[in-house]
Each structure stands twice: as structure tokens, then as C-alpha cells.
Amino acid sequence: MDINHFHFFEELDLNSYQKLREGEIKIGQKISYGADFRNSTAKFILLGIEESLGVKGNLGISGTHTAWDAFLKVFLNIQHTHKLNGDSIHLLGNFNFQQMADNAKSVEDFRDIVPVIDDAVFPLIQEISAAGKIPIVIGGSHANAFPIIKGVSLAKNNAINVMNLDAHADFRALEGRHSGNPFSTAKAEEFMADYSILGLHENYNSQNMLDEMAKHKGIRYYFWEDIYLRKKITFEDALNDFIQLNQNKNCGIELDMDSVEGVLSSAMTPSGFTTTEARYYSYQIGHNLHPSYFHICEAATKLEIGLKNTTSGKLLSYLVSDFIKGVTER
Structure with missing residues (x-):
């Protein structure tokens, strides 16, 4: 398999992240890894995307390329137990596109580069999905939702x-x-x-965009303000509503970390969903749907403006493990 800008995980990579302890078994000791995911019995295929180009093309602050490495440092060292079995996980590797930012001088340059990322990502996602596996994609900007959706759609021969x-x-x-x-x-x-x-902020979604979405029958949303300010519906009921709408259908799952309050991201928010609600979402959609993929994006451990957060990787690790538990405990 020849994938541009992709590094397949190797034993040397795994050893560099692991912190072994006598009497304990870590996830990193049990997972499979490397290019041959098709022959792995693992259900979940884990891969990262290191880039902030989609953020820069959206007039944002670079930093989303830092999430993948921070995630691995935590995730590979959580416990392998009867609640979370490492045998179900295959660590494929990661794309790294961030070096392409060196030649970008304008917003238009970044927007011209993103389709190159699209074309590199979707064929790999298509292969993973066609093999009957669930891709779990960590890191990078939300621009990557498009090639993930495209890859799964092509594998399933349907939108x-x-x-x-x-x-x-x-x-x-x-x-x-x-x-x-x-x-x-x-x-x-x-x-x-x-x-x-789920959870749109009224202050940051334009009327033009809302009008455009209204033209499409299948687009539905709940505003954060309707859940928490006006109390029109609870978070749990809104989530359950969407779960019911998507049951028994091919459904991809997205989690943008800028919806979670206090998480370092290009569009970080002081007011949003709690980390507990994000974890609940990750578990419930795994437990109650048959997800085609799980994509967690927009988190950062360091932004280009100098802000840092050392807990981002740990939160990402929780979200991934919660999702896997949700699926396996169905």
C-alpha cells in the first residue's frame, strides 16, 4: 500500500510511546499495528491526521496538527482490561500534511492545498470501510470530515x-x-x-448558512441556547432524538472539540458542552447506533499564538475509549 504523506505505525514507534509497569497490561501492549489492517481481527482502525491547513483556510488559528501525538502518549498507556480490550484496536498510523503549510502565504493558498489532503485521505478511508472496519480518525481540522465521508460513502456505494x-x-x-x-x-x-x-451556537452560525441548510429536507439541528437557556429540550432528549433518526442507517459520527468548553482549539469556547457530556455523546452513539466512522477534530495542545493545554490528549483518549466501549457493549 503506497499512501502519500502517510506513516504506518511500527514497533519502534510503539516502543517510544509506551510506559510499561510490572503487573499491568497497557493497551499499547495488546493492539495490532502497521499496514496490514485487513488481516487484523480488530474492529476499530485508529489513524491520525496532522494538519492545521483547513483551519488556516477558514481564517482560524493553527494548532490542530498537535492533537495526534498528544493523544497517543495517553491512549497507548491506558489499561487493557475486560472493559477495554486492546485486541479490538488496530493502530494504522498517521498522515502528516503540516509541512505543506511552509509554502502557503495566503488564505487562498491554504484553500488550494486542502483538496490535496482530500485526495490523499479518502482512498484510505474507503479501503478501511470496505474491509468492514470502523475508522477512528483523530486530529487535524474539521476540513477532513469531507474526505472521510467520501471514503465511507464510496465503500458503501451510497450517501x-x-x-x-x-x-x-x-x-x-x-x-x-x-x-x-x-x-x-x-x-x-x-x-x-x-x-x-447538536449544539449549534446562535452567535456563530450566519443567517445565510441557516437559510441554505433549510433548503435541504434532511438537515436538522438543535441550538445550544434552546437546550440550556430556553430549556426547550434537554441535552439527553436532543441526543436521543438524533439517535432515533439515524438508527439502522449508515451514519458517520463527528465530534468537534470546539463545542466543548475549555478545550484548546482554533475556536475554543468558554461556554459549551461539558467534557462529561462529550464523553456521554461518544459512548451513546457507539452503543445505540451502528457508526460508519468516528472523527474527533479541532483539538490542540498548542496554538500558534502560544496558548497551551496539557490535558487535550487525555480527553481525546477518554472519548475514543468511551466510543469503543459503547460499540462493544451493545
């Missing part, structure tokens, strides 16, 4: 539904590719069917 925990619908105009328009692109190219968004 798929998508559920998204997000403060932003990312259904902006097709003005060049970036992290603000992966879902409008997927809809326009007929890879995405229904789209359900």
Missing part, C-alpha cells in the same frame, strides 16, 4: 448520514476547501444524505 456535536454547522459556501465547508461540500457532491447537528 451516508452524519451526526455532529458542534458549535458550528460548517456548511459554509463552497469558496475553496477549508474547515468551514466540509459538510456543504459532501452534500453538494452527494456523499452525505441526512445531517444532524
